[in-house]
Amino acid sequence: MKLTRIAIATVAIATTLSLTACGSDNNSGSSAAPTGAGASGSLKASGSSAQKNAMADWINSFQTANPGATIDYQANGSGAGVQDFNNSQTDFAGSDSPLKPEEATAAATRCSGNNAIDIPMVGGAIALAYNIDGVDSLVLDPKTAAAIFTGAITKWNDPAIAALNSGVTLPNATIATFHRSDSSGTTDNFTKWLIATTPSTYTLAGGKDWVAPGGQGAKGSDGVASSIATTKNSIGYVELSFVQTQKLKAAKIDNGGGAVEATSDAAAKTIAAATVSGTGNDLSLTIDRTVKDGASYPIVLVTYEITCEKGLAAAQSALVKSFLTFTASDEAQSALSSAGYVPITGDLLTKVRAAVAAIS
Amino acid sequence: MNQGLSDPRSSISGSAVRRGDQIFRLITVGSGILILALMTSIGIFLTWKAIPSFSHNSSNFFTESKWFPDQSTPIFGIAALAFGTFVAALIAMILAVPTGIGTALFITYYAPKKIAGAMAFFIDLLAAVPSIIFGLWGLQFLMPHMQGVAAWLDRYLGFIPIFQNRSDLYTKSLLIAGVVLAIMILPTISAISREVFNQVPRNHVEAALALGATRWEMVRMAVLPFGRPGIISASMLGLGRALGETIAVALILSAVFEVNIHISEPGGNTFAANIALKWNEAGPNGLSALIASGLVLFLITLAVNSIARGIIARRKDFSGA
Numbered sequence: 001m002k003l004t005r006i007a008i009a010t011v012a013i014a015t016t017l018s019l020t021a022c023g024s025d026n027n028s029g030s031s032a033a034p035t036g037a038g039a040s041g042s043l044k045a046s047g048s049s050a051q052k053n054a055m056a057d058w059i060n061s062f063q064t065a066n067p068g069a070t071i072d073y074q075a076n077g078s079g080a081g082v083q084d085f086n087n088s089q090t091d092f093a094g095s096d097s098p099l100k101p102e103e104a105t106a107a108a109t110r111c112s113g114n115n116a117i118d119i120p121m122v123g124g125a126i127a128l129a130y131n132i133d134g135v136d137s138l139v140l141d142p143k144t145a146a147a148i149f150t151g152a153i154t155k156w157n158d159p160a161i162a163a164l165n166s167g168v169t170l171p172n173a174t175i176a177t178f179h180r181s182d183s184s185g186t187t188d189n190f191t192k193w194l195i196a197t198t199p200s201t202y203t204l205a206g207g208k209d210w211v212a213p214g215g216q217g218a219k220g221s222d223g224v225a226s227s228i229a230t231t232k233n234s235i236g237y238v239e240l241s242f243v244q245t246q247k248l249k250a251a252k253i254d255n256g257g258g259a260v261e262a263t264s265d266a267a268a269k270t271i272a273a274a275t276v277s278g279t280g281n282d283l284s285l286t287i288d289r290t291v292k293d294g295a296s297y298p299i300v301l302v303t304y305e306i307t308c309e310k311g312l313a314a315a316q317s318a319l320v321k322s323f324l325t326f327t328a329s330d331e332a333q334s335a336l337s338s339a340g341y342v343p344i345t346g347d348l349l350t351k352v353r354a355a356v357a358a359i360s
Numbered sequence: 361m362n363q364g365l366s367d368p369r370s371s372i373s374g375s376a377v378r379r380g381d382q383i384f385r386l387i388t389v390g391s392g393i394l395i396l397a398l399m400t401s402i403g404i405f406l407t408w409k410a411i412p413s414f415s416h417n418s419s420n421f422f423t424e425s426k427w428f429p430d431q432s433t434p435i436f437g438i439a440a441l442a443f444g445t446f447v448a449a450l451i452a453m454i455l456a457v458p459t460g461i462g463t464a465l466f467i468t469y470y471a472p473k474k475i476a477g478a479m480a481f482f483i484d485l486l487a488a489v490p491s492i493i494f495g496l497w498g499l500q501f502l503m504p505h506m507q508g509v510a511a512w513l514d515r516y517l518g519f520i521p522i523f524q525n526r527s528d529l530y531t532k533s534l535l536i537a538g539v540v541l542a543i544m545i546l547p548t549i550s551a552i553s554r555e556v557f558n559q560v561p562r563n564h565v566e567a568a569l570a571l572g573a574t575r576w577e578m579v580r581m582a583v584l585p586f587g588r589p590g591i592i593s594a595s596m597l598g599l600g601r602a603l604g605e606t607i608a609v610a611l612i613l614s615a616v617f618e619v620n621i622h623i624s625e626p627g628g629n630t631f632a633a634n635i636a637l638k639w640n641e642a643g644p645n646g647l648s649a650l651i652a653s654g655l656v657l658f659l660i661t662l663a664v665n666s667i668a669r670g671i672i673a674r675r676k677d678f679s680g681a
Contacts (some may be wrong), residue, residue, distance in 0.1 A: 078642030174528050181615030183641030208641050209428060216532045216626040217615035219637060223499075230504060231531060288678070 019238065031053045039322040040068025041315050047073075047081020047094030049186050050239065051303040054071060055094065058327050059336075071323060078185060078303075082144050085306060086110050091316045092307035092324075096185025098284030099306060111308035118284040118304040119355050120274075123326055123342030125240040125267035126190050127250035127298040131228050132156060132171060138251040139164045139259040142197035145251075148235065149194075150175055151214040155232060164254065171233065178224045178236030181217025183208040189301035196289040197298070201214040237299075240264065241340020253299060257292030264337040266297035272346040274302070281309055281350075281355040300342065308360055321359040328352050381416035403658065410652035416645050421652065426616050427634065429649035430642065436649050436654055440617045444534060444628040448609065449602040451538025451623070452545055457595050459542070459548030465579060466555040467550075480554065487547035495608030498540035505611070506536050525624045532614035534628035538595040540608055545598035550660070553596065556590025557583055596668035600661055606632040631657040 045055075052075035054068075059071045074085075078095040085093035086106040086236055099107055107116035128145060130138055134247040144160050147153040153160060157170040180187045191206035204211050217234075218227045225242035228234045235251070243250045252259035260266050270291055278284040289298050305327075307320050326332055333343040344352055414421060416434050424437025463483060467476045510530035517523040560583050568578040584591075610633035614626040635650050642650060 077642050079643055176529055176531075181610070182612070182637040183646075185641075205428075207428075207429060207431065209430070209638070211428065213618075214530070215614075215616075218532070218612070219611055219615075223611065226500070227531075230500070 021313075027264045038064065038066040038069070039319050041319045042070040042325065043072065043092070043316065043319050044090045045071065045073045045081075045092045045094065045305075046076050046084045046090050047187065047306075048078045048096050048303045049075040050096055050124060050301065051075075051094050051341075053241070053339055054122045054336055056334055057335060057339055058323075061332070062323055062326050065326075066322075069319060069323075077183075080106075082306065085116075091312060091320050092305050095304050095306055096188065096301065098278065098304055105304070107308075112309035114311035115280070115282065115309050116306055117280075117282045117309045117355060118278060118306055119324065119352055120271075120283055120285055120302045120348065121324070121352065122303045122306045122336065123267065123344055124301045124303070125226060125262055125264065125297055126186055126193075126237050126301060126340050127240045127243045127248075127262040128195060128235060128253070128299075129225060129228050129238050129243050129246075129248040129250050130235040131231065131248060132173075132233055135168055135170065136203060136249060137165075137168060138249070139254055141254045141256070142194060143201050145200035146194045146198050146252075148175055149179070149215065149218055149237075150204070150212045152201070153176075173233040176231050176234040177215040178218055178227050178231075179210040179212070179215050180220070180237075181210075181223060182219050183219075185301060186221060186237065186301070190299060191300045193289045234327060239340065240267070240342075244340060251299060255290060255292050255298050258294030260294065260297045262297055262299075264340075264342050266295060267300045267342040268337075268345050269293075269296040270298055270300045271302055271342060271344060272348050274348065276348075276351065281358045283351055283355055285348075289355045307359065309355075309358060324356045324359070325353075328356055384608065403655075406651055406655040406658055409648055410464045410655045411648075413648035413652050415643055425617050425619055427638070427649075430646040434645055434649070438569045438631070438653050439518055441629055441634055441653055442621050442656070442660075443619045444613070445603055445630040445632075445660075447534050447623060448537045448541055448613075448630055449599055451535060452541035452602040453599060454593065455539065455542035456546045456549055456598060457591075460546050460594070460598070461553050461591060463546075463550045464553035464557055465583070467554055469575065469583065471580060476634050480551075481545050483550050486543070487551065491544065491605060491608045492611075494540055494544050495611035497537060498608060498612045502540060505535055506539065507531065510535060513624060522621055522623050524622050526622060526626055528623070529626050530624055532612060532626040534613070534623045537609050537612045537628065537630075538623075540612060541602045541605055544605060544608065545601050548601060549594045549598045552594035553587065553591055556587040592671050593668060596664060599664055603630075603661055603664070604657065605630075606636045609633040610636045613663075 052073075055073040055075070059073060062071060063228060067076065078097065079091040081090070081105055082095055082099065084090045086103065099116060104116060108114065110116070128140060132138070137230055140161070144153065144164060147160065154174055155172060156175055157172045162170060162268055185208060187210050188206060188208045191202070194202035195206050210217065216227065218223045218224045221238045221242045224236045225238045225246040225248060227246055228236050231247045240250070242248070243262070250262040252261050254260070270287065273291065273296065274285040274287045278282050284304070285302055287300060287302065289299050305324060308317070312320060328349065333345070333349065336343045364673055371435045413429060416592060418433045419426070419435045419437055421437050423439050424435060425440035427436045427441070428434065429436040463479070467480050471479060507530040510525065510533065514525040518525070564582040564586065565578060568582045573581060609630050613628045613630070613633055614634065615637055616627040617629060618627065620627045631653050635654055638646060676679040
């Protein structure tokens, strides 16, 4: 299923690119195999594992359309990605968080005195996946979610959960909570949501490492998802795509304006409404995780591509620009939702394209 | 002791030293020095990289059980890691050493020749299974099936604190990790013990049998005393693997940073698993702290092996080896 979809997307993208590359002067462009069209050269990149699958799909499409280009993305983690970039080992970095001030200073040196910019490119939704026999619909608000994950609520039929789920029969069973045992941007963004929405219940520190006591850790989103799938009466936070692949159910989240289902579209609304806190073409975002419009899914994450606005070697700069132009295209962004990610949309996407266009 | 005799080299060949001898000597000495140099440089590297984290730790490295080295006020320590590493390895040893020796004895002295050959082959094959496979198998297959065992231990032996389970969750525990580790180190222990048992002098065995010993008595009097140093070194090699096993443990354990003696409850963490889980996203201080924990593991392994060497050296005189 997925392969066919990717194949179709690839052919579609290849055709479009070959059309734009050839212009109107010669062949009609009906052939899907452009010869030597577009960009060439090789790029190295590394960083966030959250965007690994998106990158893999995009690189595949891009290389098919531009046989002369080779792009290598190593998903070695955001921290390592930024470090590789600042040490001039890569041409761009993928990261779950924008550059910190001290990283930005090092990046400016790497970009021969120019600014490095954060470009939001891949969005994600974090789902609260659960496995309870006979419960097909579950609504949670920030307060109960925080209480469940910190161990303040231990039974599924707790009055606080029951109050949000009238009509649903919840079992008198101990809740098994799962969190990430490895350091992860998913944990970071999930705790950011708890801290933003219910600071009085979730009083712990945020960050990439899970700090709340109790619960069970599992390695990677796949580890958490498969643990939930094999453990009755369990709940855990995973990226949305793993809910689909493991056939789990995801809780609806009620931030105060009504329950919202965890879907790519609902998450895209939250991301599109983010305000840009960076200056100029640096698009580091501030996300409003307390959104209460009843249509936006609030637990989201955004991963950035980080590169030099100016100051990369000319050939590398051209290829980075060409690749990021492709990833910001409608085709590439719409391919994201089918891979379980969340596309960048609206005004924000326009800003992303402007930032990419400014790379030189 | 042989000083009294004339130098054998000069008596055999006229010339003092042959070129081949020199080269060979150079190679062997070089290899020996290389190993020492490698060990030293690993030690120096770990210490060098670990030092920065110590000055940034707001807690005691040896008694703190939390591990948050990248917070604005870093707090990290190895108490929980050391405890988990020790307990998981101990469970593995308790299960694997008797089983390993038993299998080795069965193959060498009890099983018919045909079956013995096949069994030896399969046990060696077990050693060739990559550890990630053991991890996945432990996580997907063993864990669901171990819950009944853990629940039974809790119900009937729950008065002993280590078997008590205060939650009703029996997954992702040190007990399961220990069982998987036991299976992983079983081939090491079994294969080395088997080699040693095979070398028991035939005449010891035959003498025991001729004196009217039963097979068990023969094993007890002739085989086990002879094989003891071998059993110890086999166990220590197994222990080394259990202490350092990374990915299988990282997949199975819940990776909680607390010292919990209730081994069937979710929790536990080990040095190696923690390094594997935290390395990718660690900040500068986090990396340094992880290397510091690696240094501790390095020293523990070194100590374990030295103790094993010591025991073997002391027992050698009695074993007839």
